[in-house]
Amino acid sequence: MGNSVQEPEDQKVVQQGAPDVFPNGGLTARVWKFLVKYNTVVIFLVMFLIAGWASDAFFTEKNVFNLLRQVAGLGIISMGMLLVILTGGIDLAVGSNVAVGSVLSAYLLGYMPLPAALVVAVLVCVLLGAASGYLVAGRNMAPFVATLALMTIARGLAFIISKGSPIISTSQDLNDFGSAYWLNIPLPVFLMLVVSALVFITLHYTVFGRLVIAIGSNEAAVRLAGIRTAYYKFAVYCIAGGLAAVAGIVSTSRTGVGSPIVGMGFELDAIAAVVIGGGSLSGGRGTALNTLLGVFILGMIGNIMNLMNVASYPQQIIKGLIIIAAVLLQEEMRKRK
Amino acid sequence: MNAPPAAEMRNINKSFGGVHALRDVSFDLRAGEVHALVGENGAGKSTLMRILAGACQKDAGVIRIQGRPVEIRHPSVARKLGIGIINQEFALAPDLSVAENIFLGDLSDGKGWISRQRLCRKAEALIRSVGFDIDPRLQVRDLSVAHQQVVEICKALSENLSVLILDEPTAVLSSRDVESLFETLAVLKQKGVAICYISHRLEEVFRIADRITVAKDGRIVGSVSPRETTPDAVISLMIGRSLTSMYPVRDYSGGPEVLRVQGLTCAGKVRNASFRVRSGEVLGIAGLVGSGRTELVRAIFGADPKDSGEIFLQGRPVRMRCPRDAIRHGLGLLPEDRKEHGVLLGLSVRQNLTLSNLKSVANRIGFLEVRKEKRIAGNLIGRLGIKVGSPEQAVSELSGGNQQKVALARWFHADCRAVILDEPTRGVDVGARMEIYRLIDELARKGLALIVISSDLLEIIGMCDRVMVMSQGRVAGFLEKSELSEENIMRLAMAGASRLTN
Numbered sequence: 001m002g003n004s005v006q007e008p009e010d011q012k013v014v015q016q017g018a019p020d021v022f023p024n025g026g027l028t029a030r031v032w033k034f035l036v037k038y039n040t041v042v043i044f045l046v047m048f049l050i051a052g053w054a055s056d057a058f059f060t061e062k063n064v065f066n067l068l069r070q071v072a073g074l075g076i077i078s079m080g081m082l083l084v085i086l087t088g089g090i091d092l093a094v095g096s097n098v099a100v101g102s103v104l105s106a107y108l109l110g111y112m113p114l115p116a117a118l119v120v121a122v123l124v125c126v127l128l129g130a131a132s133g134y135l136v137a138g139r140n141m142a143p144f145v146a147t148l149a150l151m152t153i154a155r156g157l158a159f160i161i162s163k164g165s166p167i168i169s170t171s172q173d174l175n176d177f178g179s180a181y182w183l184n185i186p187l188p189v190f191l192m193l194v195v196s197a198l199v200f201i202t203l204h205y206t207v208f209g210r211l212v213i214a215i216g217s218n219e220a221a222v223r224l225a226g227i228r229t230a231y232y233k234f235a236v237y238c239i240a241g242g243l244a245a246v247a248g249i250v251s252t253s254r255t256g257v258g259s260p261i262v263g264m265g266f267e268l269d270a271i272a273a274v275v276i277g278g279g280s281l282s283g284g285r286g287t288a289l290n291t292l293l294g295v296f297i298l299g300m301i302g303n304i305m306n307l308m309n310v311a312s313y314p315q316q317i318i319k320g321l322i323i324i325a326a327v328l329l330q331e332e333m334r335k336r337k
Numbered sequence: 338m339n340a341p342p343a344a345e346m347r348n349i350n351k352s353f354g355g356v357h358a359l360r361d362v363s364f365d366l367r368a369g370e371v372h373a374l375v376g377e378n379g380a381g382k383s384t385l386m387r388i389l390a391g392a393c394q395k396d397a398g399v400i401r402i403q404g405r406p407v408e409i410r411h412p413s414v415a416r417k418l419g420i421g422i423i424n425q426e427f428a429l430a431p432d433l434s435v436a437e438n439i440f441l442g443d444l445s446d447g448k449g450w451i452s453r454q455r456l457c458r459k460a461e462a463l464i465r466s467v468g469f470d471i472d473p474r475l476q477v478r479d480l481s482v483a484h485q486q487v488v489e490i491c492k493a494l495s496e497n498l499s500v501l502i503l504d505e506p507t508a509v510l511s512s513r514d515v516e517s518l519f520e521t522l523a524v525l526k527q528k529g530v531a532i533c534y535i536s537h538r539l540e541e542v543f544r545i546a547d548r549i550t551v552a553k554d555g556r557i558v559g560s561v562s563p564r565e566t567t568p569d570a571v572i573s574l575m576i577g578r579s580l581t582s583m584y585p586v587r588d589y590s591g592g593p594e595v596l597r598v599q600g601l602t603c604a605g606k607v608r609n610a611s612f613r614v615r616s617g618e619v620l621g622i623a624g625l626v627g628s629g630r631t632e633l634v635r636a637i638f639g640a641d642p643k644d645s646g647e648i649f650l651q652g653r654p655v656r657m658r659c660p661r662d663a664i665r666h667g668l669g670l671l672p673e674d675r676k677e678h679g680v681l682l683g684l685s686v687r688q689n690l691t692l693s694n695l696k697s698v699a700n701r702i703g704f705l706e707v708r709k710e711k712r713i714a715g716n717l718i719g720r721l722g723i724k725v726g727s728p729e730q731a732v733s734e735l736s737g738g739n740q741q742k743v744a745l746a747r748w749f750h751a752d753c754r755a756v757i758l759d760e761p762t763r764g765v766d767v768g769a770r771m772e773i774y775r776l777i778d779e780l781a782r783k784g785l786a787l788i789v790i791s792s793d794l795l796e797i798i799g800m801c802d803r804v805m806v807m808s809q810g811r812v813a814g815f816l817e818k819s820e821l822s823e824e825n826i827m828r829l830a831m832a833g834a835s836r837l838t839n
Binding site: 205206207208210211213214217218220221222223224225226227228284285 | 638640659660661663664665670672677678679680681682683684688692693695696699703704705707747751
């Protein structure tokens, strides 16, 4: 075990440690690697081209903005879902929270000025998220179960507040917001982009974001590094609840009514958006940009089919197939790494 | 006695990666005997028996069962040949009944249906045959550990059982349960079953074994009869390597106390442990796997709850209920299982390095100063000699030694007064090992108090200024630097709680 024996072993480690950028070198290998690495972008572009080829109407400004407006709500809740999924959790209650936010904002307009109504609506959903967060982080309940419970509770709440029927929004300001533009961009779309940018910044440049990712990557190790993991897990459910309320308010402003049935199944679309964007349900992997692309991809599927007059049922099948394709591609990516 | 042995292994070789786990090992088991296999952790005992049970494959060598050469490619083949194995960790389905567990591999009545009555009748007969009375309808979850082990044994008993392997069967049992296990083994022995008994507890081995074989570093170094030898002689067979110059020269001469633990107890794991570490000192904790070393330090660090006991840092009592408390008080822990608890495999080296002290690379409102983080990461990589292509590389792409250095670097970055290292060089190649020893030495020279847990006795002797030996959850004794030898450590480690006056 003298020094001379160890030298070569050290060298070997260096070679293993150095990143091998293009192990196969060939052009096809490189192209393939690129496709696999940016699979979300690739799927997005392919869909984009198919859309343009399939219908002349797709690339019109009207249609594109229409599409963006349609996905604005989903985009906002997907960002909350991304944070939850990054910690290794899941939030099934976001769809119901959208309904609570939507109904509550319209309902409260009868009792208080617009800004107060919106703040209260968001706060209530933050509290609903906090309930999930407490069960998951404080009581170690499985996220699926905890948020499943909150999902039905929140939906029930939305029905009770609205007595089962839509509430008409009495605020012209709120109704204007849904159809207003700023710099030629519809305001709800603008809101979605702002939320996405905030989540992007949080994940890239803040301690909070770093720890959210770290917890999903290896919670036990993060705890042993001296970090209160429960605090962060709790926080992401609160954020997801609050963002769902924002999406609910956007819905109210677009349609002019607070509806207790809005947002049904949104939680699944949001999960799909995160997964298509390369997020891992076991946590630690996923980005805001890719999730946003996932949202656009989901939106485009519906949009193209509508332009092509395809019935809504086949849309569902194609949506499912695209999710499978995206996840298989990501699996391929990991294997090649 | 001219009949061929029940099982015979000749010139078995086995490598894992570059590590030669077994070299030309020959071993046999005769019908109706208890053959004990002893040796230090990593001597190759379990590997040898896993090969016989089909759980892993030999690279070279011959296995004969009742004189007939066989290839045991799968555990099911071993079962057909009448070889049963009981591992240290039970492999039971806790929600199924006793009967269902016993016949898990053969539940069907031949037509694809399960007859609970038939299973229970068969199970009851089997349990009776080894001298126990357990209701086969009970859920395994509700059984005592000893009865769970009976279920394991019954699982291994097939109609043609001829060889039974027990790997550390008493590690989880209380002394009363050990007695009933021995009674069971006596019954099986009478039936002519060949029993291979792997254990660290020499007293037990001397009680029940007809033959004792000692493994060391992947070879068989001797086979003795318990009637003609003593435990001490067996211990010296198990050890006896020479020290090398791998270790830095320590010149510790005493310093003020940093950490003191008094009467720490965790039910079932650690009993009344007390010790102290001084500034600049490297305290080793030795003991067999399962002796409570890891549990002790995890409890100190607040990673697991403790039942009683006090901890003092620089003379002041402190409460450490979670790792966060411990780190705030200046304590660091390098966990035993690097991949499970040490590093974040999916994140980059940079992100791993700053995890314990993110505050130092963030501004007041929680935004990371990435440039500062990069600088600190670069410094640590240089200082610890971590071999990476770039700080942005994922930790999963590094070698084991470099991963360990990343985990260790965290405590260079965080301000620590004491660091606990649990098996710091497990799965680490020789070159990186020496560097880790150098880093431990460097930390100690800076005045930190260090605790090193290791199963590698040479490492303990080479690195530590003082050693605490644990045995069955208790502190079995302390050894000063001058008293450090493998014999002394092993004697304390093997001693039951009754023999701790040393």
